[in-house]
Amino acid sequence: MSDVLAYGKSGSALLTGLNTIQAAISAYMAEFKLIIFLRGKEPTEDIQKFAAEKDIILFSTTDDMFPACIKLAQLVDKSINVEIVDDEDKKNITIHKFSIDGKDFAHAGMVSTQIKTILKKIGYDPQLVRRVAISTYEGEMNVVMHAKSAEVTLNAGDQEIKVIIKDQGKGIPDIDKAMKEGFSTATEEQRAMGFGSGMGLPNIKRNADDLDIKSEVDRGTTLIIRFKV
Numbered sequence: 001m002s003d004v005l006a007y008g009k010s011g012s013a014l015l016t017g018l019n020t021i022q023a024a025i026s027a028y029m030a031e032f033k034l035i036i037f038l039r040g041k042e043p044t045e046d047i048q049k050f051a052a053e054k055d056i057i058l059f060s061t062t063d064d065m066f067p068a069c070i071k072l073a074q075l076v077d078k079s080i081n082v083e084i085v086d087d088e089d090k091k092n093i094t095i096h097k098f099s100i101d102g103k104d105f106a107h108a109g110m111v112s113t114q115i116k117t118i119l120k121k122i123g124y125d126p127q128l129v130r131r132v133a134i135s136t137y138e139g140e141m142n143v144v145m146h147a148k149s150a151e152v153t154l155n156a157g158d159q160e161i162k163v164i165i166k167d168q169g170k171g172i173p174d175i176d177k178a179m180k181e182g183f184s185t186a187t188e189e190q191r192a193m194g195f196g197s198g199m200g201l202p203n204i205k206r207n208a209d210d211l212d213i214k215s216e217v218d219r220g221t222t223l224i225i226r227f228k229v
């Protein structure tokens with residue numbers, strides 16, 4: 001653990017086979033955001049409580065250090081592409097771009113997770129962050145289930161947060177119908193994974209201050225989701 005304190009960079013992930021409270025405390029001291037317990041070790045209740053208080057994310061894997069590192073590297077490489085643009089005229093807006101792969105359930109939700117982390121870091125009201133995160137997650141799941149790929153743009157400003165999810169895919173033939181609670185074309189397999197109850201788009205609408213959907217059959221769908229700050 002002294003190595004962590006000596007060499008760890010803030011914002012890092014700690015991969016460890018130690019499930020003692022000191023692992024969590026070391027992570028907290030070194031400003032780590034994520035602990036991954038290796039070799040099937042699971043965080044104790046003490047660790048879970050501590051991590052929840054300190055906003056540290058906990059994962060557990062049966063993998064050992066090397067395969068876990070490889071998987072982590074692939075995960076980061078595949079799903080996350082962050083670009084921060086400083087616009088001279090709009091000083092207080094940061095723009096972040098991400099991409100989503102359709103059908104990639106293993107990474108589904110990673111973009112929303114990143115967005116939530118960014119918004120929390122900027123310091124928006126937690127209730128607002130929650131609404132943006134939930135809406136983005138529903139939009140991301142829709143891309144994974146119903147489209148081929150998408151580009152996500154987050155515009156985080158001091159007046160407004162705007163999330164644009166622009167996908168390539170089959171499009172939505174009847175948007176009014178798709179907006180109805182319970183309407184879904186999800187397959188049995190997708191439902192078995194806990195999605196596809198037809199509540200996604202209505203949920204986005206409910207959480208957002210404004211939702212604009214444009215869709216072209218066989219081309220794709222664009223959601224523009226806005227939140228007042």
Ligand SMILES: Nc1ncnc2c1ncn2[C@@H]1O[C@H](COP(=O)(O)OP(=O)(O)O)[C@@H](O)[C@H]1O
Nearest residue numbers: 142146171178184185186196197198199200201
């Ligand atoms: N990005 C998308 N591309 C194509 N079809 C979509 C997309 N998003 C939603 N849909 C269509 O709208 C329906 C309703 O979406 P939603 O309310 O999120 O419910 P669910 O995803 O649970 O089916 C989907 O079943 C699908 O037919």
Ligand SMILES: [Mg+2]
Nearest residue numbers: 141142200201
């Ligand atoms: Mg959905």
